[in-house]
Amino acid sequence: MGERKIFAGPRLKRTRQKLNITQAQMARDLGISPSYLNLVESNQRPLTAQVLLKLAETYDLDLRELSGDREERLASELKEVLSDPVFRTPIPSSGEILEVASSSPKVSTALLHLYKTYQREIGHNDPLNESLSERNRRLPDEKNRFPIEEVRDYFHARHNFIEELDQHAENLYDTLNQTDNLFTSLRNHLSEKHGIRISVLPIHAMPDTQRRYDHHNKRLFLSELLPLPSRIFQIGVLIAQQEQKDVMSRLTKEAGFNTEDAQQLCQIGLANYFAGALMMPYSAFIESARSLRYDISILSGRFGTSIEQVAHRLTTLQRKNNRGVPFFLLRLDNAGNISKRFSADGFHFAKFGGTCPKWRVHDAFATPGQIIVQPVQMPDGTSYLTLSRTVETVSGPHPETPRKLAISLGCEIGYADQVVYGDGLQLDTSSILTPIGVTCRMCERHNCTSRAFPPMTQPLKIDANLKKLSAFEFR
Template structure:
């Protein structure tokens, strides 16, 4: 074990709270004093090797869950912010950034928020937006961006809702019982809510009438969508207080962000109810993350399964660290989360060499790719197109591509990697996060230069782009 100091107070506290133990009881379980535990949880003291081993033995967890991947999402966002030319005169080392992310996460979040405001204001100025001259301060993040970042920095895992959903699923017999029958039955028996077919011309997935206690579901929606909407309504009725408390504690700037977060939390509960944690975790291992087989077993869609797999972040019972994203045809990332080291750009488009863009060319197929990012980390990447719509010949069809994958060290847990040569480095395509922060030279698909590299322009030589990186 490396002789480096490990400050993991937040993870230790999360583990203790997940097991519903006081500091005194937790400290006694691992054989340390309560005062020492208090100092560890507040990052005033590092964790020794003996304490790590005691944690692994007492709570049956993998030490790597605690000692690796510490604050990856925060570290990635902080690194991207500090790559801006604004900070050209100061380039902190990776070790310095890790220390900030681990020991002063509040400061890191504040710096990231300030940089986001700077970027938004700069974009307004550059485009001569008609709001120029009317804004007196930095542009604030949109409500949607605030909520997206909230889920991003809690690892897209909400412990209280996950446990409640798992407990209810056990009572309803899910997944052994088909959720498309179990969920409407529960709504009627527990809440007196009838589930009926909505009008074909309504154009909405779900409409709840609190006066008549009727839930209308779009008849053109797939069964998995109707089940999800029924699960959402259960979350709205049974978890309203818990959802409101979680959202209010997030400290959003606006009531709009608070409402969007409440919708997101109800969606989280719905996914956890259809695919309860332990059942999905064991099924994913048994079926080796075969998305179609998992979708069939849980009565869910491939997108719902892929998204839920990325939330398996329960302390002490984590699944394979998976990244998940949904992208439209214009390249906009409409959903994203990464429990792996791969992080998605907060500004700009995704790398055009990433296989998710090819999914639109081969609908109905899962495309595989071995990829390597500039930091040398290699990934198994899967992508497939999904279509949403229905309602007749003239009804609009929404088309997206979803991407899901893991670091290549976990590829053996996926059926999709069985016939791929994971040891041949030449088999891995070079991809980046986005052109603005990717310093890979010689990329034929580069759209714009990286922010922190000097350009060399030679009028006598023309390559794929009209410059070289110094």
């Protein structure tokens, strides 16, 4: 399979302007001709891998800034929004949308924000069910943005990596009185440094609560229903709240959230991040991940964590000069509701809908605990290696049934040789790739037998005398 061509003219030009150098200077630094650089900046030539690497080496740049992942994700979201009938105009081509996202990312982001603001004001989450213009309501103010989406965007913009908290967690781990049981080490740390005691209470004392901290009596109460990795995680959350309060407050303030709810949710998210980093300190974890070729089962056993905790941690390994494979993570329930979306790369999650039915994350519920490996290809030609499986959840007493959840962890196919789950797959043949889309509403693949909805980007093709395998035909 050929490498994806990267046309990054506007991004390269903006980078050069930020560096305050001329085309001639940059061309000389990169060892290319000014005329070739001019063609690249005008998107008449793609960026080669050699030039990309030279750019990163010469100017200490993050390659993701030039690879187009962010702009492609932005273009995907724009296309999804522009398919709403409220716009009452033909949908621009994918090339036009990508050009706008690349050349005017701030304008594109503003348009997305405006659309989401209208969407929330009319009180529904699926923009494809009805036209926004069918409701006559006033435009809400900035403070009405949905706080959960604000916080998700905050972490996504940082590739799910918070350097300062990660480093502080690793430093704390190195100072602990190490034992084979991290629970004991953290319990002793809380007691010796903060005078906080930990008690594990029976179900009748905490019938519907996993963790409760009594500030006045300095007691942390944990439910007996929590497995050991979850107990350790909750202790880590409290340590973050005790010792990283100033850092988390500053980071939240710098984010510029619009509501107090978003600020509080971000504080919780940052505390959770610290807890995960404390359980799996960066240097030790990435060294193990590389040596084990990202085997999530062995990593779970080595660090005493759950499979989901390991998968989440793998999406955060983006420390400068020591990056891991850039993974994305999706978590959903058996009804298809998405509850987690994290990405260290440019994977295009649907903002306003579910997932593709051909993505085998849904099949994981039929084979609990087993890993399903599936190479997939998006409509833009980008290919990914994905692995899906169910994950354990905290269950209540009988007759309550535990929540059924599955995760899918993935990376671009180019990293497959670094990942154990790519072994034995003939990834050089396109037939092994399952074609999937972001959502049915945005996918223009013809003759898909799994299609649940027609694409909003194309007119329907209706023929009363013809019935094909696909539920919908379109032009």
